[in-house]
Amino acid sequence: MAEASTQQVGSHTGRIWLKSYPPGVPAEIAPLAYSSIGAFFDHAVAQHSWRPAFTCMGKSLTFHDLDTHSARIGAWLQSLGLAKGDRVAVMMPNILPNPVIVYGILRAGFTVVNVNPLYTPRELEHQLVDAGAKAIFVLENFSHTVEQVIARTAVKHVVVARMGDMLGLKGVIVNSVVRHVKKLVPAWSLPGHISFRTVLSKGATLPFTRPNVMQGDIAFLQYTGGTTGISKGAALTHANLLSNMAQMALWLETAFQRKPRPESLTFMCALPLYHIFALTVNSLMGLATGGNNILIPNPRDIPAFVKELGKYRTNIFPGLNTLFNALLNNPEFRKLDFSSLILTFGGGMAVQRPVADRWLELTGCPIHEGYGLSETSPVATANRLDTDHFTGTIGMPLPSTEVEIRDEEGHRLPVGEVGEICIRGPQVMAGYWKRPEETAKAIAPDEFFRTGDIGFMNADGLTKIVDRKKDMILVSGFNVFPNEIEEVAVTHPGILECAAIGIADPHSGEAVKLFVVRKDPNLTEEEVKRHCALNLTNYKRPRYVEFRDELPKSNVGKILRKDLRG
Structure with a gap:
């Protein structure tokens, strides 16, 4: 399905949502200008070299730093003799080594397997075995989980990072607190492992070769949460992600109709980077816009998170209903200055109207709801960003995206009728990793992806989810x-x-x-x-x-x- 990356979605007939599009937004994205995320990365670094790209615990990495360090990761991986397309797992929260590693893997021609650090040994083993991962980068806090399963996987190379890595002198204190005060590092033993810092220093002495990565090559194996059965790897190509970035870039521009675009954008990255939402909406869109992502390692610690929020003039804040609700119920959050907030983007679950109303009242910035899945890279639909109106829907399809509501037999239903939401567009995955039967069930012969979500489309082309099939x-x-x-x-x-x-x-x-x-x-x-x-x-x-x-x-x-x- 990689060729779908450049296909146009055809005639505009029946695409009733186009009449609701913001002024100036085209129905289609332009043909992709880059062959891979790595090629796009080079372009972004050239444009934004000395701007901050990621900030965590007060320490920032510029785009130039990100370029230097990720190339060292890539060079070290290439020196191991891995073949192009080999899978490399990343098991860590939102800390500075995370994006350095992910972009290093992609630039070197390998495939990223994002792993939830809180996985149990059973869940981790399934994912590593299913992906056939050859190497893993893990935060030491979770090394004990890797230790329990590694012998039953194909993993031959283990790199262990620490919370304080890349934080300079402050990192020594952070590591001491994490290990000895908070006692967050259970005992572990992984013979033959190498430290993240050693990989960076070794990589600096090794040649980095730009591989010939094509749009149809797999960039990420993004595992579904397993809420509908066994966890499956959505094979996301470079074209899938580049397309979604292009779609979102067109949509994002309309947000600046409400408030002028600042000289540089600051993204709040509270959602974990191993999740498809933050991966694309934060990390990749930060790359696309030259923005700085403020990494929050533990957003569940709401008081600490609110303190961090108070230090930055955040412009773009992606989040979930539960996070917005928790913040609204924190007295210190209500004292913050929200004048710089341009876009609050809600996804991952339904945004509840009472939460949206309270957020708008407090911050002056509406929550704009969008919709997507791991299988759609993720964003498929979104509400208009140039209005304060909360629609209670997931919005309309992004450029080059089609949405149809279909019945059990796969027939398209009329406007207003409830059925399964199906999506076609260049951001739809190539398929489930090594599961042709599951892919055939999920993607119809006409390339529409069956989401398993139930909803209807109204006369304006806005889609309302009523629920998942299984939750009915x-x-x-x-x-x-x-x-x-x-x-x-x-x-x-x-x-x-x-x-x-x-x-x-x-x-x-x-x-x-x-x-x-x-x-x-x-x-x-x-x-x-x-x-x-x-x-x-x-x-x-x-x-x-x-x-x-x-x-x-x-x-x-x-x-x-x-x-x-x-």
Whole structure:
């Protein structure tokens, strides 16, 4: 499917969303000007050499630094005798070595396998074996996990980094605190491993050769979260990512209609770089715009995160509903200066209207919701960025992207009818790594990707997700969508967060159960039910309410309903 990278999506007939496009945004992206992310990287460095590219814990790397260090990583990897396209895993949070390593791998002609550092040994082993990874870069905090599985994988080279690497003298203190005060490094033993700092110094003495990487070559194996079954590697080509960057660049320009573009852009990077959202919207778009990404290693520590936010004039803030909600409930966050904020971009899960309303009221900057998946590099649709209007939808397809709503047989449904959201465009993956049967199930013969999300398109070409197929609750033959229940419930001032699932019921087949995290400690089950009864028809109302201190979340902050289902 790599050739899809340059295909035009054909006639504009039926693409009703084009009438809703912001002025000046074309229906199609231009043909790609670069053969690979590495080639684009060289162009970005030439343009922005002395600008900061990434900042973490007060230390910045310029584009020139990023170029120098990533070339050393690339040279060292090439010296190992790896073949072009070999997979190299990266298992670390948002710290400065992360982008240096990722761009080093890509520039050297290899494929990046992003790994969640919080994976259990079982999850890590599956991913390393499935990808056939030959090498891994890991933060020492997670080396004990690698130790437990490495013998059963193809990994031959292990590079261990430390939190303080690349922070200069401050790094010595950081490493000491991480190891001895916070005790965040469990004992580990990986015979034959090499330190990240040693790799950088060795790489400086080795030749770096620019490989012949083509648009159709695989840049990333981006593993799906496994929420719909076994975790699969979405094979994302260089063309997929370059196309999504081009699409987003056109869309981003319209945000500067609301507020003028500053001389240089500052991105807040609180979402983990191993996740497709931050990988593209933060790291790659930072490259494309000459922007500086402020890396937050642990956004779950909201007080520490708020302190960092206060140090920078952030222009672009990608995030999830849960993160925005947590910040809004922090008193110190409400004292910050938001005058520099131009774009708040919401994705990963539905943005709830009450959260969006409060964010706009506090910051003066609306949350613009978009939509995508690992399989679409990720952004497929977005709302207009030149307006304050919160639509409650995922917006319209980006340039060169088509969205169709299809029934179970794959037939296109009329405007307003609910079915599966299907996407075609140059950002759609080449397929699932070594899983032709799964690829055939996911990508129709006409190249439309079946997302597994259920929704409808309105007359303006805006798409509304009603839920995932698997999360749908069937009550007495009626379809009930958890998103709707949750959106109603969180309008109660005593509710901080909630999640709805279906549980077996002898009378109706399934009944709705609502898990609630209280904001008001005195909130009762009866109050929750009464509130829902005011806003939901009878069969949609929660029959059971369970209070929890917290809800299970993925490392990106997405509420995991599957864990609540048990």
